[in-house]
Amino acid sequence: MATFDVPGTDILLSQARQALQIEAQALLDMRERLSGPSGQSFARAVHVILACTGRVVVMGMGKSGHVGRKLAATLASTGTPAMFVHPAEAHHGDLGMVTPQDVVLALSNSGESEELTGLLAVLKRQGVPLLAITGKADSSLGRHADVVLDSAVAVEACPLNLAPTASTTAQLALGDALAVVLLEARGFKPEDFARSHPGGSLGRRLLTHVRDVMRSGDAVPAVGPATSFSDLMREMSAKGLGAAAIVDAQRRVLGIFTDGDLRRKIEAGIDLRALTAEAVMTPSPATIGDQLLAAEAVALMEARRITTVLVVDAQGVLVGALNTNDLMRAKVI
Template sequence: MSDSKQVPAPLDADRVIRLAHETLEIEAAAVLGLRQRIGDHFAQAVGLMLKVPGRVVVMGMGKSGHIGRKMAATLASTGTPAMFVHPAEASHGDLGMITAADLLLAISNSGESEELTAILPVLKRQGVPLIAMTGQPQSTLGRHADLVLDTGVEKEACPLNLAPTASTTAQLALGDALAVALLDARGFKAEDFARSHPGGSLGRKLLTHVSDVMRQGDAVPKVGPDAGFSVIMREMSAKGLGATAIVDAQDRVLGIFTDGDLRRLLEKGVDMRTGSAQQFMHPNPVTIGHDALAVEAAEIMEERRITSVLVVDGEGRLCGALNSNDLMRSKVI
């Protein structure tokens, strides 16, 4: 029996590079071509999506479905409640996920995807608004739609002009344009983005407060103003912060004494055996409120070139402390 496998021709590096360049040029042209078609229909689509009381339901088959999943995820993470429903599964029960309070964003380059067009009459009878994203505005999908966003491209980047390439790039770009316009219209801010991304680095930076990561209670090094050198050293060694706060009887911060202060005093030849904390301390130290963002503490440390900061409550009483290691452990920095 002969082997039917085709032996690939030797790699032509020049051809590979040329095709890559052509692909990028074709897809870039497809995206730029959308700009001329963004006008009143686009603004109306944003208006519909903005006021829908339910969710934006995104649908698409094949490659358009993959784009639709990403589009729904981007919308949901930027303030527009959205979900993806597979058109084929919708015909077998998942159509029940969609209510009259929702809006359908249907994606199909040809506008004739059978799985999608089969359920359009049902959704129209429910009164679900339909925005079509298609390369054929006069298609079945386009005719059923309340609004059509034209994503047509002159040609695919595929040399055979068959595989969805430039058309899916255009869909993806227009979906991003919708998401950006919607988040701006909603007044969506970085803090809102962080709330939907609590596990990401931005979420940690914008949702983590000083009180979440600070040392507190007995873990906070502190001594009174009359404490001697040995007491100061024991407190610093026991608490491992590299510093200790000096506080009055009401726990109000008077100063701080750090490893660096110790080194500098020793270099000057100061006899520390007879002095007190009040003499050795650095007065008016840098402090931060317990309700501040942890990232603000990191910024203060970097700006002031210090490795620890004392945390105070609204009345200036010591309630915690943290250093750069605490911020690194919590992945704020």
């Protein structure tokens, strides 16, 4: 088993800071270049992609390929249809995935990756617009591209100046900038993002409505204002919500009585046994419409510091109820 003479902590941290400084400087340099011709090229690339009626086909080999896969996923999830095609596989049939309606976005720091350069003539014959993210604008890829996005770095973070480090960071950041600008240009909203992420927490927050998680029908504890206190408690216990709505004959909400109300009245020494639901209820409680997002119910409950909210229709008629446990089960919170 090989042994290593590991430097001390101070040296290790100094090396880490140096690597981060090199990569951070590479991004700052790239940002400054956007003030010149690189910025015009970036804008042209955005217009080419916005005009695309197909997909952005991202290609790259090695480390650039790994960055390309991430970029394709980012574009696809932010409103720009995209996919990754491996250049080597493209030579053996996968190029058939690329249509004249698509745009190819090729990543190569050197611009001389054989697998990519071998596809340039075919892409030109198909009339597919070619965008390049490369550190060498005068490379084979750069010369054949319709638009070149300059990702050049002065030096790699690797002390040997060999391993792709700063250069792949630059590619990744430039690709993210492209995705963000496209997102803004398309007017992409959180709701659109959620539709691409239905299984994620954001998707649940933005796609789940109150009606999807509320209790309804007989599961909602509700009594009339003249109901005795003992019957009110039986209704609360039977339905297990920790609260009960007090409603009129048309089921319009008059008030609410909760476990918290019960505790506070007992602590105050109030004899509840002879009282009615109307006498113990909290009038005009917080309510929410069933068509609103469940996330809005969360915000309301947090603002009011309550754990249960009644759900009503436009006429104030009780149609449901939910508490924090319901929202937790739905993974909205």
